[in-house]
Amino acid sequence: MGPLEGIKVLDLSLYGPGRYCSMILADLGAEVITVEIPRSTGKMFGMMTSDTEAHYIGLNRNKKSIALNIKKDEGKEIFYRLAEKVDVILETNRPGTLKRRGMDYETVSKLNSRIICCSITGYGQNGPYARRPGHDINFVAMAGILGLSGSKNGPPSYIVSPMIADVLGGTNQAVIAIVAALFARDRTGRGQYIDVSSTDGAVFYHWVHAPQFFRDGISPERAESPTGSDVAWMNIYKAKDGKYFTIGCFEPWLWANLCKLVGREDLVPKHFGSFEEQQESYQALSEVFATKDRDDWLKSLDEADVCVAPVYNFEEMFADPHYKDHKIVVEMEHPKLGKVKLLNTPFKLSDTPAAVRTRPPLWAEHTREVLSDLLGYSKKKIDRLLKEEVIE
């Protein structure tokens, strides 16, 4: 029994930020119905409609899938009937789209006053850029993250995955707001509207650099160093075998542990020293670390109580004992793909555990089931709607 058992979510989103949000809600026990656009409309490109693509497989487990053409009157009618029965509606259209279609919070809340509607967009429902299209790279650029990533001697470096603004600002801001609104609804009896802006959410997570900027008035810049970090205590070092590892010794005693281990106690007082001292420490440590292989360093640094971790590629990573121990990957049977591997939920609640319960659905696998079980439509009516391409 997950914590959100009994909650019904209707997901109108198409891309990662919305789909991952509803997947987290599904992992937590909610019944999620994803609404696809029928392929017969020819509106969608292949990546979005293939139920064997990595994206589709990875974003839709624990969910039900229906396909509904909301541009047809009867399609919209089905949407309204579903809206009456669910607790949450999630959508990621450009601002104004749902209002134009009569599917916005104002309309839906008249049918169901307990409904919680959440929109995830790049820039929010209003503001100078509300109409501008955008993806993660644009939002991290806007939020000052991209300009800060990489080295001054090169262009800004984009972090391809995870998509920071989508994940931090979009997906998870939405999960948090929706669960908070569900909690509030138990006491107020009312639903509400949640306006998630991925850009605003990303800016909010500059918890170090924004307050620092507010204090000093100096905009932080990309690092001088090729690793993107100008401090020796938090950096990336190369071992003898060419493999990289990271050091993160923020606490003075951890830094001291490191300096002692490598016989450079003279560096202890330079922990938070000037740029020149940091360069000197980085250089000194680089020379030491180049004398042994990565795994040897991991072992001795671990024993000395230093915050250390290897820079893994994906093959090394999934073989790491930690991930095995934590069952980070689950395997499920899939009718088209056979055995398929998925990322397990990281949520660990002792009393109401989250879980991967059902395999990703096939495209529109549950249209018939949802219309008949949830809305009580007859087989005959469903057959007709299928024929008229209102549903798929």
Add this chain to the structure above:
Amino acid sequence: MGPLEGIKVVDLSRNSPGRYTTMIMADFGAEVITVETPRTTGTQSFMFTDDTWFRYVGMNCNKKSIAVNLKHPKGQEIVHHLVDKADVFIEGFRPGASARLGMDYDTLSKRNPRLIYCAITGYGQDSPYVNRGAHDINVVALTGILGATGSKDRPPIHIISPQIADMAGGNIQAISSILAALYAREKTGRGQFIDVSITDGMMFMNWVMNLRYLINGFVAERSELPTGSDMAWLNVYKTRDGSYIALSCLEPHTWANLCKLVGREDFVPHHFSTMEKQKEIYDTFCQIFAARDRAEWLKLFDEADVAGAPVNTVAEALSDPHVVYKGLVVEVDHPKLGKVKLLKSPYRFSDTPVKPRQRPPLYGENTEEILKSFMGFKKKEIAQLRKEGVIE
């Protein structure tokens, strides 16, 4: 009235994953009491104890602060009394430390079975690395992200801000689990234990790369291009004035809009083509974008419906018309610092709005008030405890 009005939180964490979690809860209307270590113990770095330091200011808004010596039996007793009246307890100790202090879940849940207890650690309560310290850079490395960030002919690049693992893996896992557990408690009547592993959370949020590996066997590597991204449609380009723009044209139609805009409709069919072709398009685009200033391009993108954005510095980001329009930066009065700028909560609830920003407390500012209101302590007893170094 925020969604968490009436909820009481006791926060024993020191670092951002916990402190930012409780700040979001405070924004949502919860009463958050941060328990600091008395400065008289001399064990804490100034970064944690200086209430005018930007880190402290940035992550303690809307909270109350008390200082209690957790190693003193009387201090432990005070925390027990706080917990008796609390809904949520958060700590970021290394596994095992809370039991030594008599503050583990077993002990506290016996006193208060409705308590939701959240422990935030780098690797979780059990792991081959359970005794290893961890900071953001280590987790980013261990989860394969660092190894895939940056360009192949250079070292991996660390993203300085936001600290993605601490935030996406720690803060977000913690806040969503706690909210879900609060929601579940309405029905079960019971609290529970939440074991947040920042590494596991980060792994889960890195969904694009992980799924491509798990489902397609694709091992993510650093990019061939200097910007960290190997796709021309998702990249960073330099403009005539030396600034950068970020482009993302995932949808076939926005890609076509871009190609048309720059007069290279021949690129339209090569949207998702080979690395060689991507490089050719990237090189061509580099020349094209170098011909005009950033502001000109942004205007053109808006007119052509292309997803573009300026690569802002943190200063530009925080004064961008969007951020100003949304009021994401607020100013409050601080007794020691005068006017202080803070990041506003990005959460927008229509019915239960977040609490306006109140200044962060001074270190231990509310010790006396809390001991009186929670435990009914008299002035004399409080003076005695202070004398014994139990509180500050």
